[in-house]
Amino acid sequence: MITLGHYLIVSGLLFTIGFAGVLLRRNIIIIFMSLELMLNAANLSLVAFSRFRLDAAGVPNYHAQVFVFFIITVAAAEVAVGLAIIVALYRARQTTHVEDVSTLKY
Amino acid sequence: MPSFLFWIFAAVMLGFGAAVVLNRNPIASALSLVISFLGLSALFMSLDAFFIGIIQILVYTGAVMVLFLFIIMLLDLRTETRRKMNVVAVVGGAMVALAFFAQICSVVGQLGAAQQSFPPLASPKMDDVHSVGLLLFSNYNVPFQIIGVLVLVATVGVVVLSKRELR
Known part of the structure; x- marks a missing residue:
């Protein structure tokens, strides 16, 4: 029997994979993909709670799904701007490696 | 399912x-x-x-x-x-991620609702596009329009960022 806890653990595991990717990888594009994984892990737990908490009429709580819709829209806008920044960075420095961009370090 | x-x-x-x-x-x-x-x-x-x-x-x-x-x-x-990886940084990052996952597991383990399975829907036929759209254009109309402005700002920002000369 699949319970709410299964979905929450799977979502937490996906978030942890994305988190580890952000911490461990040095390629800025891979870091960006890991950010997307983390956003989508949050979406999965929101949808699981929406299905779990039925309202009085016995239908899922659609407020959570509207929230997920907003998250997906903001994430798409964020990807477009972030990739444009990566292209601008590549033009300026010819690198996508975060250790080569250390002006703010120390 | x-x-x-x-x-x-x-x-x-x-x-x-x-x-x-x-x-x-x-x-x-x-x-x-x-x-x-x-x-x-x-x-x-x-x-x-x-x-x-x-x-x-x-x-x-x-x-x-x-x-x-x-x-x-x-x-x-x-x-x-x-490239040569900094071993301390790799081990530290993996430890932080594992500690984070352990915390998620402990929170879900303490949550009583997490052991319950999903309740059945009132009817198998439901129109979720209709319901989400209705909410989007009634309750969440103002956030929806703000999202539109956000996407417009993102579009303009991308065009400005990808111009040849950044000033």
């Missing part, structure tokens, strides 16, 4: 999610991310959120991943050369 489908799609999503992080070739990472999002949208559909599942495929595997692949092509990224 039969429980073995949940396990299959969760395994596909997590396995290819891990492949995103572990692959050294950015193109392989991007394609793994596509498969991972397909598994995720199947999980959305197993939760009766058909609209969100379709939107996930259209927006992520359709638009966002094409953008990623296009940028990888534009920058002509090769497989990364192996």
